[in-house]
Amino acid sequence: MGTSTRTCLKSVPKDLRVLSRSFTSIMLFSSGAFGAISLFGLMSVVSVIGSSCPTANAENAPAFSSLRPLLSSEAALVLKGDVKFDNLTSRWREWHSPSIAAVVQVATKKDVQETVRFAKHFNVSFVARAGGHGATEALANAKNAIQVDFRKLNQVTLNANGETATIGGGATVKQIIDGLAAVGKRAVTGICECVGITAPIMGGGHGWLQGQYGLAADQVVSARLVLTNGDVVTVSNESNKDLFWAIRGAGHNFGLVTEWEYRVHNTKENQWSYEIFIYTQDKLEALYELANSMIKDQPAEAIHWGYIVKVDEIDADHPILWFGIIYDGPTETAREYAKPFHDLEPVMVQAGEGTLHDLAVLTFQDLNGAGCAYGLTSLRYPIGLKSFNVAAMRKVYDHIDETFRKTPEVAGSFFLLEGYSTQAVKAVDAGSTAYPHRNDNLLVTSYVQYQPNSTIDPIAEEYGQTLRNILLQASDDPAHLHAYVNYANGDEPLEAIYGWEKWRLEKLRQLKKQWDPKNKMKYYVPFV
Known part of the structure; x- marks a missing residue:
């Protein structure tokens, strides 16, 4: 992609069977306490315009040709018109949802990096998706965005110490519960099986085991985070400690998590x-x-x-x-x-x-x-x-x-x-x-x-x-x-x-200046 392409871009702002059947028929609802919101990387709202300029949107598939070779063989790029597109972009709440021009089904950390760099180069907004339960007003501001689809990054692997697991950024609640149960472990998650785990963690993460172990955010030992410029950082109590603080409660505003190092606990004999x-x-x-x-x-x-x-x-x-x-x-x-x-x-x-x-x-x-x-x-x-x-x-x-x-x-x-x-x-x-x-x-x-x-x-x-x-x-x-x-x-x-304590928002805004100075991630309850 040449300099001329970049310079021509412009942007604008269920014995209760009767009850169960009845309940199910009238209630179609989201993740409840668990953390129901599954979008975790939400970037700047930008529409690329200019009639003579190559733009990265569904109407100009050739603009994406430079991205395809950069992706792993397991990744996929899906544009409007593809038979898979509507299914990939459907959401728990379609009302006030982001407008998607292309879907990148990432399969590796590098796929995430390349997609973010591509979006940065073309000045195109992007949003991340796992369970698709994200529902908040700012999402509607994402126009002609790239959907960074994390559902292939769903590994759940027990680590050698037996005390933590490596969990992919696109893993769902059911995948985590089932994967850990197979090795005699469990972890703090929500109960709605189709919800992704990442966004709930980023917002704190309520769950049925929290009285015993704490919030989902309290289970994080470290995370691998792709920043808005495509760089990857590790956050923990030893590395980038302030950013580690921020992503556990306000993480939707800072980066895309490709994997978590997450505390796990032994299962109990009783059900x-x-x-x-x-x-x-x-x-x-x-x-x-x-x-x-x-x-x-x-x-x-x-x-x-x-x-x-x-x-x-x-x-x-x-x-x-x-x-x-x-x-x-x-x-x-x-x-x-x-x-x-x-x-x-x-x-x-x-x-x-x-x-x-x-x-x-x-x-x-x-x-x-x-x-x-x-x-x-x-x-x-x-x-x-x-x-x-x-x-x-x-x-x-x-x-x-x-x-x-x-x-x-x-x-x-x-x-x-x-x-x-x-x-x-x-x-x-x-x-x-x-x-x-x-x-x-x-x-x-x-x-x-x-x-x-x-x-x-x-x-x-x-x-x-x-x-x-x-x-x-x-x-x-x-x-x-x-x-x-x-x-x-x-x-x-x-x-x-x-938080009503003045220092909280002040600290978040200072960290925002450091880690996302151009405020690209502003589609999930942005604070700047």
Whole structure:
């Protein structure tokens, strides 16, 4: 590519079968707590223009001819018009998604480097993709971008020390769980099987094992990162320590991770156990008061997982309360722990034991379940809380009920309540990573989902924001929203996402100047 080409470029800115079937039919949702956002390298929004200039876009395939020879034999370049293109670029949320001109299916670290250098040369934006669950407003700013597709970089290899594994940047939750289980190990991941692991780690990474081991970000020993200029660096507590700090909580803004050195743990002899309780709305106050009391002494092995969702087969008039106790320990211990929930007279109880895959099915998060379906308009409004304000939860419920009747198009939406144990999370120094919300006990998210319909969009946005605002105003600190970056809608105050302590954003911005001075990575809740 000659100098003249460069100079002519310009840029512009599921026994509950009935319940399961019904739930699955109306809810197509994302990764939940696990870290659902799977885009991790999001670069500058640039459209290449100039009628007489060779440009790197789908209409000018010859411009990509210089990239093909630089890629490994296992890599692939897929342009618009190719039969594979639509499948490769489909996403959990198509609404406000990036505009993709070409897909590079990378298979080696060098493929990532060459793709980034190519994009830099032609001044073309690029976004990274693994699970395709990324959903935040800034993604829509990526126009005619190259999709750096990491799905071939999915290795899961136990290291010789038996304490860590090398995990490829494109590996999914299921690939990691299955790969480690085969060698008697496990690690902190989310539960939605199709979600990639990298982006959740970069945002902190909630998971069912966090009470015992910490957040996903706390499991990282080191990472190999491709920077926006194509260079590769290793980040760890010994190498590029400040950048290592930044990618664990705000990593979507700094680079593309090709592999992780990740802590793993021995599996347990017993299987996970669960009890799922279904309540009608008249039990709301008693349920969340009980949940509040149990949070105070919640074992590290216990997870509280709940939904407010409409299931006509159970209650044709009102949403129901779905509340699960998931337990990583002996069934007898789990049953004793969950006994108080029986006293609330649920209309239905399902109990059993199983693997993490069984639990993914139970919670509609397996590969064939609702959590891995793409194509709906999906909005998320997260808020971190210390406890449930029961009066506010009643207001939330009533607003959900009213909205579902007035606007049935959004009646497939749901309200997710993630109550993870936090012992190991809080044991980590709050300043040791960029993740800012270690003192929260609950992650509550309004998922607003519906078939694409532009007339519903403003109603949906107001609905989701209203639900979150009800909880915020009733919280212990209504002036300071806590919004988990991996679920963030993208219009929240930056402090709500990256921390209200002034030093946090200042440090992130200084590091941004050092590692991405041209602000190329600005498609995932950018802070500059």
